[in-house]
Amino acid sequence: MLKKVLIANRGEIACRIVRTCHKLGIATVAVYSDADRDALHVSVAGEAVHIGPSPAAESYLRGDVIIDAALRTGADAIHPGYGFLSENPDFAEAVAAAGLRFIGPPPAAIRAMGLKDAAKALMEKAGVPVVPGYHGPEQDPDFLLAEAGRIGFPVLVKARAGGGGKGMRRVENAAGFKDALASAQREAQAAFGDAACLIEKYIAHPRHIEIQVFGDDHGNVVHLFERDCSLQRRHQKVIEEAPAPGMPEEMRRAMGEAAVRAAQTIGYSGAGTIEFIADASEGLKPDRFWFMEMNTRLQVEHPVTEAITGADLVEWQLRVASGEPLPKRQDELSISGWAFEARVYAEDAERGFLPATGRLAHLDLPEALARIDSGVRGGDRISPFYDPMIAKIVTHGADRSTALARLSGALAEVRATGVTTNAAFLRRLTGQPDFAEGRPDTGLIDRHLAELTMVHAAPSEIVALAALVLSGALEPQASNDPWASLPGFRLWSEASDFVDLEHRGQHLPVSFTTGSEGIYRAALGDKGIELRLSRSGDACLLEVDGCRRRVQAVRGERDVTIFRDGESWHFGVFDPLAGEDEAAGGGDRVIAPMPGLVKLLRAAPGAVVAKGETLAVMEAMKMELTLSAPRDGKIADVLVSEGEQVLEGAVLLTLEPPPGAEHG
Ligand code: MV4
Numbered sequence: 231m232l233k234k235v236l237i238a239n240r241g242e243i244a245c246r247i248v249r250t251c252h253k254l255g256i257a258t259v260a261v262y263s264d265a266d267r268d269a270l271h272v273s274v275a276g277e278a279v280h281i282g283p284s285p286a287a288e289s290y291l292r293g294d295v296i297i298d299a300a301l302r303t304g305a306d307a308i309h310p311g312y313g314f315l316s317e318n319p320d321f322a323e324a325v326a327a328a329g330l331r332f333i334g335p336p337p338a339a340i341r342a343m344g345l346k347d348a349a350k351a352l353m354e355k356a357g358v359p360v361v362p363g364y365h366g367p368e369q370d371p372d373f374l375l376a377e378a379g380r381i382g383f384p385v386l387v388k389a390r391a392g393g394g395g396k397g398m399r400r401v402e403n404a405a406g407f408k409d410a411l412a413s414a415q416r417e418a419q420a421a422f423g424d425a426a427c428l429i430e431k432y433i434a435h436p437r438h439i440e441i442q443v444f445g446d447d448h449g450n451v452v453h454l455f456e457r458d459c460s461l462q463r464r465h466q467k468v469i470e471e472a473p474a475p476g477m478p479e480e481m482r483r484a485m486g487e488a489a490v491r492a493a494q495t496i497g498y499s500g501a502g503t504i505e506f507i508a509d510a511s512e513g514l515k516p517d518r519f520w521f522m523e524m525n526t527r528l529q530v531e532h533p534v535t536e537a538i539t540g541a542d543l544v545e546w547q548l549r550v551a552s553g554e555p556l557p558k559r560q561d562e563l564s565i566s567g568w569a570f571e572a573r574v575y576a577e578d579a580e581r582g583f584l585p586a587t588g589r590l591a592h593l594d595l596p597e598a599l600a601r602i603d604s605g606v607r608g609g610d611r612i613s614p615f616y617d618p619m620i621a622k623i624v625t626h627g628a629d630r631s632t633a634l635a636r637l638s639g640a641l642a643e644v645r646a647t648g649v650t651t652n653a654a655f656l657r658r659l660t661g662q663p664d665f666a667e668g669r670p671d672t673g674l675i676d677r678h679l680a681e682l683t684m685v686h687a688a689p690s691e692i693v694a695l696a697a698l699v700l701s702g703a704l705e706p707q708a709s710n711d712p713w714a715s716l717p718g719f720r721l722w723s724e725a726s727d728f729v730d731l732e733h734r735g736q737h738l739p740v741s742f743t744t745g746s747e748g749i750y751r752a753a754l755g756d757k758g759i760e761l762r763l764s765r766s767g768d769a770c771l772l773e774v775d776g777c778r779r780r781v782q783a784v785r786g787e788r789d790v791t792i793f794r795d796g797e798s799w800h801f802g803v804f805d806p807l808a809g810e811d812e813a814a815g816g817g818d819r820v821i822a823p824m825p826g827l828v829k830l831l832r833a834a835p836g837a838v839v840a841k842g843e844t845l846a847v848m849e850a851m852k853m854e855l856t857l858s859a860p861r862d863g864k865i866a867d868v869l870v871s872e873g874e875q876v877l878e879g880a881v882l883l884t885l886e887p888p889p890g891a892e893h894g
Contacts, residue, residue, distance in 0.1 A: 231552045232256050232307045232331065236300040237275065239311030240290060241605030242622060243530075244271035247309050250544040259303045261296055263289035265613045270605050277303055284615045290314045293321040297328045307331035307551055309544075313617070316527040319344070333551045335445075335500045335526045342496045343524040347390045347428050353521045356495040358488045361507065361520040363430035369415075375407050377429050384432040387411055389418030389425075395465045396421045400432055435511040436672050438462065439474050439519065441489035442535045442543075445498040446550045452560045453486040454535050454543075457503075460670040461659070463583065468675060469637075469659060470531040470571045472538045474514070475630060475668035481516040490560075492524060501528045501547050510671065530573070530622070533601060537569035537626040568633040569626045572641060572656045576618040579655040579683040585618045587611075591648030592784050592791075593620070600625045600640040612649050620651060630668060634660055642796035647784050657796035658682050688733060688799040690759050691774045692781070692792050694752035696801040697729040697740035699783045699790045703750075704763070726854045728823055730804035737804050739823030743853035751853055753824050755878060818866075820857055822880045826850025828870050833883055837865045846882055862888045 234257040237244045248258045248271065260275035265284035272278040279299040282289035289295075293315055300308050308325050310316035310333070319337035326332055334340070343349045350365045363385075364377040378385045378401065387410055389397025397418035399410040411427060419425040442454040458474035459467045473482070489504040503525040509518040532543050546557055576586040593608040604621035612618050623640050627633035638660040644653040659665060662678055675682065688696075698704050728741035742752040748763045762773040769782040772794075781794045789802045830847040839845065839859040846857045863885035870882050 231554075232548060234259065234303070234305040235307045235309050235333070235548070236261065236279075236296070236303065236305040237271070237309050237311065238290065238296045238315055239309070239313070240266055240269060240271050240616065242603045242619060243311040243528075243605070245274050245605050246603050247311060247544055248274045250542055250548065253542075254545060254548060256548065259299065259305050261290070261299055263615070265611075265615050269610070270607055279303060284613065286314065286615065293318070293324055297324060297330065300325075300330055301328060305330065307333055309333040309547070310527070312527050312530055317344070317525070331551050333500070333547050335498055335502060339496045339498050339502075340526045343526055345390075346392065346523055347426075349523060350428075350521065352495065353492055356491055358492045358495075358521045359517075359519060361430045361433065361522075363428060365428045367426070369426055371408050371411055374411060374427070374429055375404060378407055379404060381429060381431050384434075386430045386432045387414040387427050388430060389414060389422060390428055391418060391422035391424040391426070397427065433507055433509045433520075435509060436460075437474070437508040437510045437514070437670070438505065438672060439477070439485065439508050439514075440503045440505045440525075440529075441485055442529075442532070443489050443493045443498065443502045443504060444543075444546055444550070444556055445493050445500060445502070446556045447499050447553060448555050450556050450559075451490045451493045451498060452556060452558065452563060453489045454539050454541060454563060455565055456482065456485060457531055457534055458670060459531060460672050461665065461674060462672055463675045467531065468573060469656065469665075469670075470534055471630075471633075471670075472534040472569050473565055475670065476510075476514050478514060478516060481514055481519065484516045485519055488519075488521070492521065498526075500526075500550055501532070501543055502526050503529050531571050533603060533622060533624040534569040534571045537601070537624060538565050538567060539563060540566065567626055567628045568630040569624060570633050570637045571622050571624045572637055572660075573622055573652075574620045574641075574644060574646075574656065575652050576612040576620055576649045577652050578650040579652050580650075580685060583652070585614070586650040587614050587618070588649045590620070590646060591786055592645065593647075594643075594645035594784075595621055596623070596640040596643035599636060599643060620646065631666075634666065638796075645782065645784055645793060647786065647789075647791045647800070654686075654797050655682055685734075686797050688792075688801075690752075690754050690757055691761050691772055692794065692799050693731065693733070693738055693754055693801075694740060694742065694750065694759055694761055695763075695772060695781065695783065696731055696733075696790050696792055696799070697742060697752065698750060698763075699785055699792075700731065700788075700801065700803055701727045701729045701742075703727060703742070703744060726856065728855050728857075730823070732802040732804040733799065738801075739804075741824060741850065741853065741855040753850055753853065756825055818863075818885050820845055820860065820882045820885070822848060822857075822876045822878055822882060823855070824848075824850045825878045826855070826876065828872055828874045828876060828882065829854065831868060831870070831872050831882075833865045833868055835865050835868055838888055839863060839865060839885075848876075857882065859885070861885070864888055 236259040237247050251258045258275040260272050260278040261281045262272045263284045281295045315321040319340040322332040322337040347365045350360050354360045387399040397414050399414045401407050401410045415425040438459045445451040456474045457472045459470045461469045505522040506519045507522050577583045595602045601624040625633050625636035641657040726743040731738040751760050764771045769780050771778045772781045784791045791800045826848045829849045833845045841861045843859045848855045866884040866886040868883045
């Protein structure tokens with residue numbers, strides 16, 4: 231067995247590989263860039279070597295530096311994870327030339343699958359189904375048009391060097407062919423420096439179904455069944471599952487056999503995935519799947535296969551790299567239950583899934599409810615240098631609905647603050663009827679994008695709770711625990727308070743009074759609400775109109791995020807200096823935050839006041855509200871009188887600088 235493995239990767243996959251190495255008694259070496267100095271993968275490995283600046287091209291892609299680190303630390307093998315150098319045959323060769331084991335397939339197998347058109351031609355020869363089309367080198371438009379006619383419209387023009395949908399054009403008929411071809415060739419030239427295109431029969435209702443294969447150095451190849459990765463957005467996988475819903479046993483057998491044949495054809499060893507496209511227009515059929523490409527590495531979504539087979543695929547990789555035979559024969563492998571994986575990303579679904587960067591102030595993942603593969607922890611920075619994945623949440627159950635319910639439940643418990651995540655989007659996706667009923671397809675997310683990404687307005691009780699948390703009303707004297715002060719923990723000294731919240735660029739003044747037994751009355755504008763709070767473990771029950779719901783608040787220094795039912799709302803404290811709006815009272819005026827009665831005025835023109843000093847008391851929504859001086863100053867004008875009814879936004883008094891103050 232290998233003794234020490236260097237992991238040429240970062241994030242969750244580096245952590246995941248370390249875990250299995252340590253389980254097998256194999257020592258580990260991490261590598262890290264400047265940005266990853268304090269990263270989780272560095273702290274879980276036995277040793278760590280700095281390999282360069284933050285950009286991947288200067289660190290995680292520096293094969294020479296990484297091989298040197300392996301030699302210096304006495305590692306006997308390098309695991310490349312996925313991405314970075316994992317499918318670089320030159321790197322695999324250099325590793326072997328340095329006398330180290332590359333934990334992956336032979337370089338020749340990586341090369342055979344690296345060129346998409348050559349791979350298709352090779353697979354066709356091996357008897358693996360390939361989408362009807364022209365995969366040859368000829369690029370003459372008239373020739374390709376004739377091929378398109380032979381294949382039958384509609385056809386898909388695809389860049390030979392392509393991937394990620396770039397250089398892909400659907401063509402309906404012969405009339406539109408040449409323009410589409412020219413346009414695809416231009417795009418391919420610009421994107422890949424290779425204009426060559428291939429022509430394929432267009433599959434109108436595609437499902438992405440891939441087969442996990444494994445080979446060893448003794449000529450054995452097995453498959454570990456399929457994964458369905460049809461739920462994608464812009465060619466990025468979003469939720470994967472295994473097995474594939476609606477897959478007939480006969481088709482599973484045919485796909486498994488085709489995948490094993492594909493791997494055998496290229497002398498494969500290690501972990502690999504054969505990607506197929508299936509035509510689901512009339513349900514899945516054994517004669518309606520075709521080879522797309524092979525990924526010659528461990529994949530992001532490998533945990534769903536682990537969940538349904540019980541195999542540890544990284545352990546298999548390490549054993550195979552040590553020269554051992556595969557741990558299991560095909561007839562010893564079977565599918566048990568159902569599994570899902572959701573990819574939690576730091577991204578803003580509302581803003582077109584823009585990657586979100588910044589400090590992940592707080593992160594609490596539902597370890598008790600699911601397998602969590604993560605490479606970050608609370609306090610870490612999500613940098614712009616790498617993939618912004620926060621975690622993979624993997625659930626398993628006896629059947630699909632059980633596993634999916636678990637996924638939905640786990641997603642609802644993701645607590646991340648500081649950076650926006652796609653957790654709510656993923657949770658909504660688990661409830662999308664077509665998906666929930668087992669009909670995933672590649673266009674589903676786009677068709678339902680609006681409802682999956684829409685902003686859920688903050689309900690008033692959530693706004694009120696945010697105000698309570700930020701006012702400190704729920705806090706005992708010296709604790710950060712927002713719930714420690716709930717009824718029974720503290721005698722209330724103040725009966726009322728108000729907080730200026732900021733929520734999605736909006737200014738929300740909230741005032742509230744505290745009653746007994748955890749009852750609060752709050753006023754938001756002219757809307758009054760009564761709520762009751764009680765503690766429930768690390769969360770809180772928020773009761774409105776006799777209905778209690780679990781909520782959780784994660785407080786920052788001047789902000790709070792409230793989580794409920796998989797949705798979350800973020801609130802800050804309104805900063806009057808940040809904008810022109812003086813309604814918070816930070817400027818030269820004291821303003822009524824809500825309509826009400828001026829009960830008391832403690833200020834006369836010319837009086838010198840200190841910041842925080844009470845200037846007026848209002849009554850609104852049957853509660854009292856104290857307005858205090860926003861800063862040190864001198865009262866200039868008092869514009870209302872006691873007993874007067876005022877509107878929201880009314881100016882009660884104005885301030886001028888205190889005597890002797892210099893104005894900037
Ligand atoms: C196709 C296809 C329909 N017909 N090929 C997209 C990227 C590349 N990996 C293959 N892709 C497709 N190839 C034929 N002949 C539809 C797609 C496709 C797709 C495939 C799998 C998963 C998601 C997809 C989203 C859009 C288009």
